Amino acid sequence: xxxxxxxxxxxxxxxxxxxxxxxxxxxxxxxxxxxxxxxxxxxxxxxxxxxxxxxxxxxxxxxxxxxxxxxxxxxxxxxxxxxxxxxxxxxxxxxxxxxxxxxxxxxxxxxxxxxxxxxxxxxxxxxxxxxxxxxxxxxxxxxxxxxxxxxxxxxxxxxxxxxxxxxxxxxxxxxxxxxxxxxxxxxxxxxxxxxxxxxxxxxxxxxxxxxxxxxxxxxxxxxxxxxxxxxxxxxxxxxxxxxxxxxxxxxxxxxxxxxxxxxxxxxxxxxxxxxxxxxxxxxxxxxxxxxxxxxxxxxxxxxxxxxxxxxxxxxxxxxxxxxxxxxxxxxxxxxxxxxxxxxxxxxxxxxxxxxxxxxxxxxxxxxxxxxxxxxxxxxxxxxxxxxxxxxxxxxxxxxxxxxxxxxxxxxxxxxxxxxxxxxxxxxxxxxxxxxxxxxxxxxxxxxxxxxxxxxxxxxxxxxxxxxxxxxxxxxxxxxxxxxxxxxxxxxxxxxxxxxxxxxxxxxxxxxxxxxxxxxxxxxxxxxxxxxxxxxxxxxxxxxxxxxxxxxxxxxxxxxxxxxxxxxxxxxxxxxxxxxxxxxxx
Amino acid sequence: xxxxxxxxxxxxxxxxxxxxxxxxxxxxxxxxxxxxxxxxxxxxxxxxxxxxxxxxxxxxxxxxxxxxxxxxxxxxxxxxxx
Numbered sequence: 001x002x003x004x005x006x007x008x009x010x011x012x013x014x015x016x017x018x019x020x021x022x023x024x025x026x027x028x029x030x031x032x033x034x035x036x037x038x039x040x041x042x043x044x045x046x047x048x049x050x051x052x053x054x055x056x057x058x059x060x061x062x063x064x065x066x067x068x069x070x071x072x073x074x075x076x077x078x079x080x081x082x083x084x085x086x087x088x089x090x091x092x093x094x095x096x097x098x099x100x101x102x103x104x105x106x107x108x109x110x111x112x113x114x115x116x117x118x119x120x121x122x123x124x125x126x127x128x129x130x131x132x133x134x135x136x137x138x139x140x141x142x143x144x145x146x147x148x149x150x151x152x153x154x155x156x157x158x159x160x161x162x163x164x165x166x167x168x169x170x171x172x173x174x175x176x177x178x179x180x181x182x183x184x185x186x187x188x189x190x191x192x193x194x195x196x197x198x199x200x201x202x203x204x205x206x207x208x209x210x211x212x213x214x215x216x217x218x219x220x221x222x223x224x225x226x227x228x229x230x231x232x233x234x235x236x237x238x239x240x241x242x243x244x245x246x247x248x249x250x251x252x253x254x255x256x257x258x259x260x261x262x263x264x265x266x267x268x269x270x271x272x273x274x275x276x277x278x279x280x281x282x283x284x285x286x287x288x289x290x291x292x293x294x295x296x297x298x299x300x301x302x303x304x305x306x307x308x309x310x311x312x313x314x315x316x317x318x319x320x321x322x323x324x325x326x327x328x329x330x331x332x333x334x335x336x337x338x339x340x341x342x343x344x345x346x347x348x349x350x351x352x353x354x355x356x357x358x359x360x361x362x363x364x365x366x367x368x369x370x371x372x373x374x375x376x377x378x379x380x381x382x383x384x385x386x387x388x389x390x391x392x393x394x395x396x397x398x399x400x401x402x403x404x405x406x407x408x409x410x411x412x413x414x415x416x417x418x419x420x421x422x423x424x425x426x427x428x429x430x431x432x433x434x435x436x437x438x439x440x441x442x443x444x445x446x447x448x449x450x451x452x453x454x455x456x457x458x459x460x461x462x463x464x465x466x467x468x469x470x471x472x473x474x475x476x477x478x479x480x481x482x483x484x485x486x487x488x489x490x491x492x493x494x495x496x497x498x499x500x501x502x503x504x505x506x507x508x509x510x511x512x513x514x515x516x517x518x519x520x521x522x523x524x525x526x527x528x529x530x531x532x533x534x535x536x537x538x539x540x541x542x543x544x545x546x547x548x549x550x551x552x553x554x555x556x557x558x559x560x561x562x563x564x565x566x567x568x569x570x571x572x573x574x575x576x577x578x579x580x581x582x583x584x585x
Numbered sequence: 586x587x588x589x590x591x592x593x594x595x596x597x598x599x600x601x602x603x604x605x606x607x608x609x610x611x612x613x614x615x616x617x618x619x620x621x622x623x624x625x626x627x628x629x630x631x632x633x634x635x636x637x638x639x640x641x642x643x644x645x646x647x648x649x650x651x652x653x654x655x656x657x658x659x660x661x662x663x664x665x666x667x
Contacts, residue, residue: 250648257652258659330593366627374627378637379644386645398595450622455637457615462641465612468605470649479660489666 003049006062006110007072008120010037011079011103018099019092027087030095034079034102041072048112057172060112066439067293071109071229073437074297075102078221078304081420085308086214087412097130098218105222109229113172114162121158121194121226125151128223131215132207140210146488147207150193151223154200158190177234188235195227195278196271197244198251202485204271205255209263209320213311216263220270220307221300228277228296232439237284242373245282248275249380256387257474258481260322262310262396266303269346269388272380273299279373280361286440288364293439295361298353298427302345305420306392309339312409312417313396319404322476327401335409336397338417345424347389348381350456353427356434356447359456363445382463389460390467395476531561534574537581612638 014033021029046069050061079102089095104127107120125148132144164183166172177184196204208219231241252272259265277299280292312335313328314320329336341352348354358381365374408414427434431447467474535554594600616635626632631640 253648254652254655257649258656329595369628371628378640379648382641382644383648386648450618451625454615454618454622458619458635458637459641461608461612461615462638463645465608466642466645466649468608470646473649473653477660478663480663480665481656481659482661482665483659 003062004044006050006107007037007041007044007076008103008107008110010040011099011106015096015099015103018096021092023090023092026092026095027089030086030099031080031083033099034076034083037106038073038076038080041069041076044069054115057113057115057166059116059172061116062110063112063174064110066437067229067233068109070293070297070437070439071225072106074225074300075106075109075222077423078300079218081301081416082214082218082221082304084419085217085311085413085416088410089214091134094131094134094212094214097127097134098214100127101131101218101222105226108226112174114166114174115172117174118155118159118162122152122155124223124226125155128219131219132211134215135210135212137210143207143210146485147203150200150203150488154190154193156190157193158187161186161188161190174233176236177238180238184235188238191227191230191234192244194223195231195274196224197248197278198271199484201248201251201271202483205259205264205267205483206485208267208270209261213315217304217307217311220266220303224270224274225296225300228274228281228292231278231281232289232292236281236289238282241278241282242370243282245275245277245279246373246376246380248272248278249376250383251275253380253383253387255481255483257391260476260478260480261320262322262325262392263307263314263320265322265387265392266306266310269306269384270303272384272388273303273346275380276358276361276377279377280364283361283364283368283370283373285364285367286442287367287445288361290438290440290442291357291360291362291364294357294434295354297434298345298357298424301420301423301427302342302353305338305342305417305424306346306388308413308417308420309335309342310392310396312413313406315413316406316409317404321478322395322399323478325396325402325404326399327397328404328406329397330401331405332397332408334414335417336393338414338421339397340393341421341424343389343393345428347385347460348456349385349389349460350448350453351425351428353424353431353434355428355456356431357427359447359452360445378459382459385460385463386467390464391474394467527562528558531558534561537578 011033018026018030044062044064046064046066048060048063050059052059052061079098082098083095086095086098101124104120104123108117108124111117111120129144129148129151132140132147134140161183164186165181168181168183177187193200193203204224208216211219231238235241249272252268252270252275256265256268256272259268273295277292277295280288280295283289310320313325313332316332317325317328319325345352345354348358362374362377362381365377409417435445535557616638619634624632624634626636
C-alpha cells in the first residue's frame with residue numbers, strides 16, 4: 001500500500017513553485033495550497049506511517065491522531081484566510097517564507113519522533129524570521145536578528161534535551177514525558193521559549209510588531225501554538241505549567257495596558273492568551289487539555305482577525321501608534337466591525353468562540369479545586385476585555401479624532417476578515433463541530449447555562465465600566481515599556497562597556513607594570529648591569545681623585561662598557577682582579 | 586476636519602452622556618438574572634450576590650493601577666534603544 005505523505009510536504013514542496021509562478025497565478029496558488037492541505041488532513045487515516053531508519057533510530061515521519069489533526073485543521077484554515085488577506089502582496093519572498101513557516105509548523109505537529117520534530121522546529125524559526133526581515137526597515141532587521149538568535153538559543157536547549165533523552169532512554173518517539181528528568185526539563189525550557197513564557201517572552205513583543213502587514217497576521221498563529229501543541233503532547237499535567245501559565249496571563253495584560261503601539265498591544269495579548277493554554281496543559285485533565293486545544297483553535301482565528309484589522313489600519317495609514325490613531329470608525333467601518341468581533345471573541349463574550357473554549361480551561365481548574373489558578377484565570381479574563389477587547393478598538397477607531405481619513409481596507413482583506421469573523425460567531429453559537437474534534441474523551445460540556453452567561457456578562461461589563469471610569473489613567477503616551485529584552489539590548493551594550501572598562505583597564509595596568517616597568521628595567525639591566533657590577537667590584541680599586549672626577553670616570557666607564565670599547569688591558573686587569581677577589585675569599 | 590462631512594452620532598452633544606447611562610444600565614441589567622437563579626459557588630468565598638461583578642470591577646481597577654505604577658519605572662522614550 002502506498003503511504004500518504006505528511007501534509008507538511010504539500011506546503012514545503014509546493015512552496016518551491018512560488019518563485020517561478022507569474023504574480024497573477026501565484027496569488028491564487030498560495031490560497032489554494034493551504035485549502036488543499038486542509039482537506040488532505042481531513043482525509044488522512046489515523047496511525048503511524050513513514051517509519052524510516054536514520055542513523056540507527058526509527059523515525060516516524062507521520063503520526064495522525066486527534067491531537068495532531070485539530071492543530072493541522074486550524075493551521076491550514078488560518079493559512080487559507082491569511083493568504084486571502086495577503087492577496088495584495090506582490091513579492092514572492094514573503095509567500096515563500098510564509099509557506100515554509102506554516103509547512104514546518106504542520107511538520108512539527110504531525111512528527112511522530114523527536115528528531116524530525118526538532119528539524120521542523122528549527123526550519124520554523126528560520127523561515128519566520130524572513131517575515132520580519134521582509135518589512136525592510138532598519139528596526140525590522142535588528143529585531144529580526146534578535147528574534148532568530150533567541151529562537152536558535154531556545155532550539156539548542158531543546159536539542160540538548162532531546163539528545164540527552166535519546167541517550168538515556170534509547171527511544172526517539174515523541175511521547176508524554178512522565179519522568180521529571182534533566183532531559184525533559186531542558187526540552188521544556190526550549191519549548192517555553194517558543195511559548196513566550198516570561199522571562200523568555202520579549203522576543204514576541206519585540207519582533208512581531210516589526211513584521212510586515214501580512215507577516216504579523218501569519219506569525220501570530222504558528223510559533224506559540226506549536227509550542228502549546230508540544231506542551232499538550234509532551235508535558236500534560238506538569239504542575240509548574242499552571243504557575244507559568246497564570247503568570248503569563250497577568251504579565252500579558254499589564255504590558256498590553258502599558259503599550260502604545262496597537263500591534264504591540266496585540267503581541268502582548270498573545271502572551272496573555274497562550275497563558276490560558278499553558279495553564280490548561282499544566283492542569284492536565286481531559287477537560288483542561290481539551291480546553292487548551294479548543295482555545296488554541298479559537299484563539300488562532302480571533303487573534304489573526306485582530307492582527308488583520310490592525311494590519312489593515314497600518315496598511316492604509318502607515319501608522320500603528322495609538323497616539324497617532326483615532327477616529328477611524330468614520331472611514332473604516334468594516335475593519336472596525338470585524339476587529340470588534342475579534343475583540344469580543346478574545347474577551348470570551350457570550351455568543352463568540354472564546355466563550356465556548358476558554359470556559360473549558362477554567363472549568364478544568366474548578367474540577368481540580370485549584371482556587372488560585374481559577375481566581376487568576378477569572379481576573380485575567382476580565383483583564384483581557386480591558387486591554388484587547390476595549391483598549392485596542394477604542395484607541396484605534398474612536399478616542400480622539402486625529403483627522404485621518406484613510407480608505408476602507410482592500411476587498412481581499414475585508415473578505416478574509418469577514419470569513420474569520422464568521423467563524424468566531426459560528427463557533428460561539430454552535431460549538432459542536434469544534435467539540436467533536438477535541439482530542440480527549442470527556443463529558444459533553446454545556447457553556448450556555450444562565451449561570452455561566454450571567455457571571456461572564458457581569459465580569460465583562462463591570463470591566464468595561466472600570467475602563468471608562470479610569471480612562472484618564474489610561475491616557476496614551478508616546479513611550480515604550482522596558483521588557484526582558486532590555487537585558488540583551490541594553491544589557492548587551494552595558495556588558496560591552498563594562499568589559500571594555502575592565503579589560504582595557506587591566507590591559508593598561510599590565511602595560512604599566514610589565515612593558516614599561518619590568519621590561520624597561522630588564523633593558524636597563526641588560527644595558528648597564530655588567531658595568532654596574534664591575535664598578536661595584538672594581539670601583540674601590542680604581543685610582544680616582546675627588547668625587548667629581550670619580551663620577552666622570554664612572555660615566556666614561558659605563559659608556560665604554562655599553563659599546564664594548566674597553567681596552568684589552570683594562571679588561572685583563574679587571575679579570576685578574578676578579579680572580580684575585582674570588583681567590584681571596 | 587472636513588466641514589461637509591456629516592456629523593456622526595458620537596460627535597453630537599449629549600451622545601457621550603447617553604452612552605454613559607447605557608453603560609451603567611447594562612451593568613445593572615447583568616445583575617438582574619442572578620436574582621432568579623440558584624447560585625452554584627465553586628469555592629467558599631464566591632457565593633455572595635454579584636461576585637463576578639465585584640471581581641471584574643476590583644480586578645480591572647487593580648490591574649490598571651498596577652500597570653500605572655509600573656509605568657513609572659518601565660516607560661521610556663521611543664528612541665531609548667536607538
